[in-house]
Amino acid sequence: MGGLRTLPWYVAGSQVLGVACVVITGVWMGHYRGGYAWDGSAQEFNVHPLCMVLGLVFLYGTQHPTHTLATVLVYRVFRNETKRSVKILHALLHMMALIISIVGLVAVFDFHSSAKISHMYSLHSWCGMLTFVLFFIQWLLGLGFFLFPWASAQLRSWYLPLHAFFGLLLLTMSVGSCLLGITEKLLFSIMETYSRFTGEGVLANTLGLLLVCFGVLVGYVVTREDFRRPPNPEEEALSVHFKTLSEGEIPSSP
């Protein structure tokens, strides 16, 4: 009851947390780890954390509460006509997240090759790569099922809960992979001083906790029932009507 009025605050909160994560990653790599470059050096490695937090956490994550808000607004204010625009925006933001994370992946593979370090041996790399591959598949399936008129209404409604489940799972896996990356980077760089609560260690740990808070906030917004369902029977009826409309938007000719 009145839950929807609090939604913009959650959206704002997730934006603030997301920006804080990106800024702290930027400061950690920029100030403590020697800045950025693209020459196979350790400075090229520094591009990797920044791109992954920017792409797979911030850009990927913040749009989910925003999408919930947009869906609610579209649904309450504009009805059906702008639903497609929201979908296209959703797909485009995911594409930006995808491109930025590809840059981040190239940076770390390039650095490993230059420094003659094996690829893909750590748990961080296994989890991170799994996340990226699943994210790419999820994006392709999302395009195919929801944006293009290829799938039947039945197929769409079968896939929608899976898409939503994997959407949140992928954010969780992104955040988890970042935390593994933070731990690895700290133990590779400051193993001797980490246990003395040095500035860099505390900053990176704080980044880890903020990433967790970000994931929790986004997860809360996208799973909370009264952000997804209309709160009163009148709107419930409208919702069914709206659902029929939106699921019936598939053209009659394939």
Add this chain to the structure above:
Amino acid sequence: MGGLRTLPWYVAGSQVLGVACVVITGVWMGHYRGGYAWDGSAQEFNVHPLCMVLGLVFLYGTQHPTHTLATVLVYRVFRNETKRSVKILHALLHMMALIISIVGLVAVFDFHSSAKISHMYSLHSWCGMLTFVLFFIQWLLGLGFFLFPWASAQLRSWYLPLHAFFGLLLLTMSVGSCLLGITEKLLFSIMETYSRFTGEGVLANTLGLLLVCFGVLVGYVVTREDFRRPPNPEEEALSVHFKTLSEGEIPSSP
């Protein structure tokens, strides 16, 4: 439609994955890390991963799909009378998880003290301790709201979605903390050989992925709509009836 018939398979799958995680942790610490002891040595540390995976992942996690199955069975077969037994079992299993994880925490604090290593400096320790504290609070609140007749039906129905959200969040945080612990332990023990894909590294990475699979499977079971809601209107009606009954079970005298 027929989704509920697949539920026992998911439950069995989560049990198998959970047992596999405990066994692999046991083998890793027992075979590669020199076994177990309680004398402040590195062998005492080895008790820590085993207890945390056994308590906060296996015991805590497997009971959620089992609880879903039990609730469905109770709801379909026994109606209301055994609901309280399911709740008591749920609380007792959580208490066991809590006790085992306390043993695991004592092991690592004891080891750190003996080896003169600082406590609570790493991201793993921050995330793990946060998980443990939240788990303890969640357990206390669960007891107070659902098992004892202290809270009103209104308060219970307000708290239930939060309890469910934090239930899954805590499993996610447990799995994430385990993965951070695996990464830390590998970099402390086999930093030189980790990148050469040695047996220990691959085993521990595999453990990490299995923990993720376990968390994903449990998360899927407890969030899947048709495992939570009755699939046809007749049962929907029964559900409302049942809910009224169970929420009305608070005694009239406080």
